[in-house]
Amino acid sequence: MKGLLTAVYALTLIVGFTGCAAFRQSVSDKDPSNSPPMDAKYDASDLLGWADEIVRSILEHPFPKPDAPAPIMAELGIQNRTNDHLDTQALADTIVTKLLNSGKMQFTNTSRRDQLLKEQGFQLANCTPETRAQIGKQLGAKYMLTGSLIEIDKRSGRQVRVSKQEDVYYQLTVEITDLETGLIALRKQHDRMRRVSKPLIGW
Amino acid sequence: MTTAVIAASLTPDIHPDRPGRFFRLPAMVVLAILTGCTSGTLNAGRETFYLGRFTNAAAVLQDLPDNSAEQVLPLMERGMAHQAAGNYMTSIRDWLAAKDQAEQLDYYSVSRGGASLLISDHMLHFTGAPYERTLLHAFMAKSFMALDLWDNAAVEGRNIALRVQDLDGFPDDAYSRYVAGFSFEMIRDWSNAELQYRNAARLLDTCTINESSGRIHAVSNPPPDYRGPELVCFVSLGRAPTEHGSWAQRLAWGSSPYIELYAGEQLLGRSHTLATTRDLMAETDKKLAVMRAARTVTRVILKETAAHAVEEKNPFLGEIVRLLLYSLETDTIRRWETLPLWLQVARVPCPAKLESFRVVFRGAGGQILTEQTIVKPLSHRDTIHVSFIRAL
Numbered sequence: 260m261k262g263l264l265t266a267v268y269a270l271t272l273i274v275g276f277t278g279c280a281a282f283r284q285s286v287s288d289k290d291p292s293n294s295p296p297m298d299a300k301y302d303a304s305d306l307l308g309w310a311d312e313i314v315r316s317i318l319e320h321p322f323p324k325p326d327a328p329a330p331i332m333a334e335l336g337i338q339n340r341t342n343d344h345l346d347t348q349a350l351a352d353t354i355v356t357k358l359l360n361s362g363k364m365q366f367t368n369t370s371r372r373d374q375l376l377k378e379q380g381f382q383l384a385n386c387t388p389e390t391r392a393q394i395g396k397q398l399g400a401k402y403m404l405t406g407s408l409i410e411i412d413k414r415s416g417r418q419v420r421v422s423k424q425e426d427v428y429y430q431l432t433v434e435i436t437d438l439e440t441g442l443i444a445l446r447k448q449h450d451r452m453r454r455v456s457k458p459l460i461g462w
Numbered sequence: 463m464t465t466a467v468i469a470a471s472l473t474p475d476i477h478p479d480r481p482g483r484f485f486r487l488p489a490m491v492v493l494a495i496l497t498g499c500t501s502g503t504l505n506a507g508r509e510t511f512y513l514g515r516f517t518n519a520a521a522v523l524q525d526l527p528d529n530s531a532e533q534v535l536p537l538m539e540r541g542m543a544h545q546a547a548g549n550y551m552t553s554i555r556d557w558l559a560a561k562d563q564a565e566q567l568d569y570y571s572v573s574r575g576g577a578s579l580l581i582s583d584h585m586l587h588f589t590g591a592p593y594e595r596t597l598l599h600a601f602m603a604k605s606f607m608a609l610d611l612w613d614n615a616a617v618e619g620r621n622i623a624l625r626v627q628d629l630d631g632f633p634d635d636a637y638s639r640y641v642a643g644f645s646f647e648m649i650r651d652w653s654n655a656e657l658q659y660r661n662a663a664r665l666l667d668t669c670t671i672n673e674s675s676g677r678i679h680a681v682s683n684p685p686p687d688y689r690g691p692e693l694v695c696f697v698s699l700g701r702a703p704t705e706h707g708s709w710a711q712r713l714a715w716g717s718s719p720y721i722e723l724y725a726g727e728q729l730l731g732r733s734h735t736l737a738t739t740r741d742l743m744a745e746t747d748k749k750l751a752v753m754r755a756a757r758t759v760t761r762v763i764l765k766e767t768a769a770h771a772v773e774e775k776n777p778f779l780g781e782i783v784r785l786l787l788y789s790l791e792t793d794t795i796r797r798w799e800t801l802p803l804w805l806q807v808a809r810v811p812c813p814a815k816l817e818s819f820r821v822v823f824r825g826a827g828g829q830i831l832t833e834q835t836i837v838k839p840l841s842h843r844d845t846i847h848v849s850f851i852r853a854l
Contacts, residue, residue: 414628
């Protein structure tokens with residue numbers, strides 16, 4: 260009887276101590292570039308890591324030539340060719356930010372072009388001549404930056420097992436095209452493959 | 463029909479001189495309340511949908527079950543109501559949530575599986591039959607098309623292609639493949655579009671698809687080569703067969719209705735049935751029949767064993783246990799019931815500036831069932847106008 264009571268007390272104490280932590284909300288900051296992946300799909304660490312990798316490889320390339328002025332570029336988006344509704348614009352924005360910060364390239368603001376024209380029109384109609392933005396003074400881009408992201412999914416076949424494996428492969432291609440000649444001035448690729456094993460049986 | 467009524471019909475006879483029968487009614491009421499609430503809301507939403515009150519149907523289905531695992535079917539139904547009401551982005555949100563939830567449940571739950579062997583198959587989470595999961599992507603792709611989000615429509619096209627890659631004996635679906643092919647065509651991914659058109663054509667008997675143009679025509683009547691403005695109509699007719707039937711709707715449409723498209727008085731062409739949910743469901747049921755029968759036999763044996771064990775010690779209590787166990791038998795087959803019966807596509811040449819067009823619904827014999835004028839096609843890309851028609 261005494262042994263039983265001891266066991267009950269011990270169990271109560273264990274539940275008391277471990278249960279509190281298990282059922283309490285927990286919040287902590289994480290480094291997005293180093294957070295461990297939850298699954299095989301695209302995540303925040305991919306966004307940052309791929310952008311870093313692509314920017315590094317673009318800047319290593321002899322483009323633009325060392326003595327040439329920073330070329331003016333227009334970013335026209337990265338096409339999502341995966342099986343998920345990914346925000347590839349966020350990837351393009353991150354790449355542009357890093358390239359801008361390198362000081363070796365300049366970008367026209369293509370995503371805000373409509374608002375820019377609207378604001379210029381507003382200034383033309385309402386602002387003093389000395390402060391209004393001049394019409395027709397925008398700089399034309401010499402190159403466009405575009406890209407695509409593809410995904411290949413491979414899942415293990417049907418067989419008697421307790422887990423299924425899934426390989427997810429991504430390939431990011433970013434290219435810079437000369438707007439005058441149409442020639443591709445530079446093209447960089449980055450790829451990654453991740454395998455995930457998911458249980459087929461759960462509680 | 464509510465689950466309570468089904469439960470009553472499955473309850474076995476109880477000997478009249480045993481007191482267990484007095485507990486039948488209260489037990490049924492309790493079980494009806496416990497099991498019928500969710501499906502009651504679901505059925506109310508469906509009935510409102512089929513009265514043509516799409517926004518109201520979505521409102522009826524607004525409150526989802528607290529348990530996220532039970533949300534897949536309500537989300538599928540609500541997404542359809544939103545799409546029919548023209549709330550495309552909301553339908554996408556519902557369907558993406560349904561897809562995510564269903565993927566989370568893609569495992570065998572020991573607790574649920576065990577409970578299903580003692581209670582009923584209703585204990586298993588609904589994740590959708592393979593054809594329903596494929597059609598989920600097809601309908602989502604259409605919502606993206608309606609919003610001119612072609613890259614996103616192609617994402618769903620790729621999901622369709624993935625799903626039909628490994629069907630494991632479940633039926634393939636020419637309609638979903640066509641939607642996938644069309645979404646690829648719209649982003650100029652010609653090779654994948656051709657692949658899907660070719661595979662869709664293989665599944666068809668009465669009509670075929672030109673893999674390079676995507677044009678659909680009767681096998682015996684290939685159209686002349688045409689490269690110009692086109693109107694592509696995705697046509698959804700009727701109501702998917704349900705467990706409880708809806709003969710009124712089936713009788714209204716006849717055996718194989720179709721639509722004709724007119725620009726002014728000029729006949730542009732007609733729609734072709736690429737799939738029916740009736741066939742997809744029948745093929746699926748055929749595949750699952752053995753599995754379901756085995757589970758039912760196991761369940762009956764387990765229930766009888768449990769009831770007998772109790773009965774040997776206390777006959778009265780044993781009868782109650784038996785009553786309760788059989789009362790828990792509920793409608794086991796849940797389906798996405800707002801899906802249409804006929805899944806059709808019309809792809810026809812049209813004037814370059816297509817401001818409006820007339821849709822004539824015809825029965826199998828060619829008789830006119832009803833007419834409708836569509837003022838403006840929903841969206842277009844280059845020279846292709848896209849429109850959706852949902853007729854109940």
